[in-house]
Amino acid sequence: MAVTLTLDEVRDLATRCLMAAGADAANAAAVAGTVTMAERDGCASHGLFRVPGYCASLTSGKIVGDAKPSVELLAPGALRVDNRRGLAPHAIAVVMPELVAAARGQGVAAAAITNSHHFAALWPEVEMLAAAGLVGLAMTVGKSAMAPAGGTKPLYSTNPMAFAWPRPDGPPLVFDQASSAMARGEIMIAQRDGHALPDGVGIDVDGNPTTDPAAILKGAQLAFGGYKGSAIAVMVELLACALIGQPFSFEATAADNNDGGPVTSGEFILAIDPARFGDADGYQAHGEKLFAEILSQEGTRLPSDRRFANRARDPHPGTEIPESLMEKLQALS
Amino acid sequence: MAVTLTLDEVRDLATRCLMAAGADAANAAAVAGTVTMAERDGCASHGLFRVPGYCASLTSGKIVGDAKPSVELLAPGALRVDNRRGLAPHAIAVVMPELVAAARGQGVAAAAITNSHHFAALWPEVEMLAAAGLVGLAMTVGKSAMAPAGGTKPLYSTNPMAFAWPRPDGPPLVFDQASSAMARGEIMIAQRDGHALPDGVGIDVDGNPTTDPAAILKGAQLAFGGYKGSAIAVMVELLACALIGQPFSFEATAADNNDGGPVTSGEFILAIDPARFGDADGYQAHGEKLFAEILSQEGTRLPSDRRFANRARDPHPGTEIPESLMEKLQALS
Numbered sequence: 243m244a245v246t247l248t249l250d251e252v253r254d255l256a257t258r259c260l261m262a263a264g265a266d267a268a269n270a271a272a273v274a275g276t277v278t279m280a281e282r283d284g285c286a287s288h289g290l291f292r293v294p295g296y297c298a299s300l301t302s303g304k305i306v307g308d309a310k311p312s313v314e315l316l317a318p319g320a321l322r323v324d325n326r327r328g329l330a331p332h333a334i335a336v337v338m339p340e341l342v343a344a345a346r347g348q349g350v351a352a353a354a355i356t357n358s359h360h361f362a363a364l365w366p367e368v369e370m371l372a373a374a375g376l377v378g379l380a381m382t383v384g385k386s387a388m389a390p391a392g393g394t395k396p397l398y399s400t401n402p403m404a405f406a407w408p409r410p411d412g413p414p415l416v417f418d419q420a421s422s423a424m425a426r427g428e429i430m431i432a433q434r435d436g437h438a439l440p441d442g443v444g445i446d447v448d449g450n451p452t453t454d455p456a457a458i459l460k461g462a463q464l465a466f467g468g469y470k471g472s473a474i475a476v477m478v479e480l481l482a483c484a485l486i487g488q489p490f491s492f493e494a495t496a497a498d499n500n501d502g503g504p505v506t507s508g509e510f511i512l513a514i515d516p517a518r519f520g521d522a523d524g525y526q527a528h529g530e531k532l533f534a535e536i537l538s539q540e541g542t543r544l545p546s547d548r549r550f551a552n553r554a555r556d557p558h559p560g561t562e563i564p565e566s567l568m569e570k571l572q573a574l575s
Numbered sequence: 576m577a578v579t580l581t582l583d584e585v586r587d588l589a590t591r592c593l594m595a596a597g598a599d600a601a602n603a604a605a606v607a608g609t610v611t612m613a614e615r616d617g618c619a620s621h622g623l624f625r626v627p628g629y630c631a632s633l634t635s636g637k638i639v640g641d642a643k644p645s646v647e648l649l650a651p652g653a654l655r656v657d658n659r660r661g662l663a664p665h666a667i668a669v670v671m672p673e674l675v676a677a678a679r680g681q682g683v684a685a686a687a688i689t690n691s692h693h694f695a696a697l698w699p700e701v702e703m704l705a706a707a708g709l710v711g712l713a714m715t716v717g718k719s720a721m722a723p724a725g726g727t728k729p730l731y732s733t734n735p736m737a738f739a740w741p742r743p744d745g746p747p748l749v750f751d752q753a754s755s756a757m758a759r760g761e762i763m764i765a766q767r768d769g770h771a772l773p774d775g776v777g778i779d780v781d782g783n784p785t786t787d788p789a790a791i792l793k794g795a796q797l798a799f800g801g802y803k804g805s806a807i808a809v810m811v812e813l814l815a816c817a818l819i820g821q822p823f824s825f826e827a828t829a830a831d832n833n834d835g836g837p838v839t840s841g842e843f844i845l846a847i848d849p850a851r852f853g854d855a856d857g858y859q860a861h862g863e864k865l866f867a868e869i870l871s872q873e874g875t876r877l878p879s880d881r882r883f884a885n886r887a888r889d890p891h892p893g894t895e896i897p898e899s900l901m902e903k904l905q906a907l908s
Contacts, residue, residue: 316682316851316852316853317680317681317682317683317848317851318651318652318680318681318682319651319652319681319682319683319684320681320682320683320848320851320852322852322853347650347651348650348651348652348653348681348683348684349649349650349651349652349653349684349685350650350652350653350681350683350684350685350845351652351681351682351683352682352683352847352852354852354853356853377813377814377818389872390869390872390875391875392872392874392875392876393869393872393873393874393875394872394873394874395872397868397869397872405806405810407813407817415809415813417803417806417809417810419803419806423800449874465800466799466800466801466803466804467756467798467799467800467801467803467804468799468800469878470752470799470800470804471799471800471803471804473738473750473752473878474807476748476750476865476869476878477738477750479865480710480740480748480862480865481710481847483861483865484740484849484854484858484861484862484865485710485847485849485852485854485858486852486853486854487852487853487854487857487858487861490861490864490865490868492865492868493864512683512845514685514814514818515650515653516817516818518649518650518653519649519653519655519685519687519818519819519820520649520655520687520689520819520820521817521818521819521820524820525817525818525820528816528817528820528823529813529817531823531826532809532812532813532816532817532823535730535823535825536723536726536730536809539722539723539725539726539727539728539730540726540727541725541726541727541782542723542724542725542726543725545802545806545809
């Protein structure tokens, strides 16, 4: 049984749930915006599905619903947002104009988002940078889920990294990928549906390779591409945590109240202005040559193209959610 | 048959070969420095083994041996080096003090190295940044060798990316990894020794998976971790090429004279000053907590620790090279 909602209905429902749980209008609008963008792009796992988790953490008091993020310029190319335990989308919305201005002025700039809760995809923030004509790179952490290369116990979260490159027409080139071989949500769905997983996704509690999703969820996920993906995860921990004085995945996990929502953690966002790197008139057309060359090979696609195809549906069909989720959301609103 | 050389002899021999091929003292010293560091660290594939390739490109005129790189400040956080078709190590040495100063002043800064030839590892430059207390990230491209995800023909080079994080005692945390599942040199060695390769390393000219190194060298290498590693390769192409007005791997390959040395291409180096991101007193000790946590799990190691163990040998045993290579180098010197 499923319920179909328009995107306006998605936004309205998310906003009502978040405000009922204690978010103020600014925080609710920012989060409802990312939820709606996810449903628009066909990313159900970051859409309304996340709202009960947000609400649980607002209700428990872990997330402060009326947090007013403050932005500080630590250096000409270094911004810090103290999000005062608020929701990441609001902090991102607040810092974005300043980050764009800093990158345009300096050539490259970075924003450190601290004391924050990230429970969304990372592509919204790098797409905002690309919409301003900038290259974006973003990283964050969450709950420990993934073993370090060679190890057996969860230490890193799935440590996502997102990148965007502006394109002259239409949406940017974007990837947003976990450092793990598989998203945790996909493993949960395989468990629910009783499917085995491919080799390399995870290990059981004793560190033995397994294709059983339940055993992996109790054990540990593995990085994509072995030790190389694990090295990317280390970089994410260092930039999104140690660099900006925020807890590592394992520290955030230990401090969490396990209310079902996101841990308190940081985010690192880098912005680069291609107009300041010496090929201001050429870089966009040049980038297109690479994309044309990729697509000239049969079987290829550009990252995020399925998501952009979902976005481009006209008229947009809205989204279909399980009736059980709809009931949960109606109770929360 | 092998010949053992001290590190001083390595440096001297490399310098003489490079100068005999037309490098001036500054260029020869910079390249001989990276060759010697590679041999010191037990990285034979980036050591004296590379010198005949450097010399071939100096002799053919592709590389300009007495190039004088010029540095331009394009924005407060954006430096560009025109290396005038010279060798990358010299350009890196020239720009490094300015990049360090820019990162300390701005919080984050980047150097674009253009019209250059990179035939070395990337860890020397990110280690230089870490020695100055900065976080380093470097990317470059070379000859087309790797198919895009889903494709069948070489498009990207092996597109390496290196990262360094400064540590309070001893060498930094460093990784320097190709975007390909396996280094091209390793595939060549498997071909020479008649060994089959694991699945996932490459495909034959028809795009079929194969474990035959010769078939992969004629066909295409594959990215590490499938489409996620391929996305990293796209990022490297965009930052090390399009952003800074330099040729993509496939463009550099088409323009190359195939003299056995490196293509003419760019490099992107990002430097971040952790002292400017709000945890100046804490970030180093904090980073160490992550490394201790990784190493507390049996079976783990930190990236580059074998290389640093090789470096730390005391007294250093020097290096052993094949007699055939020694004869080639003696003829070149």
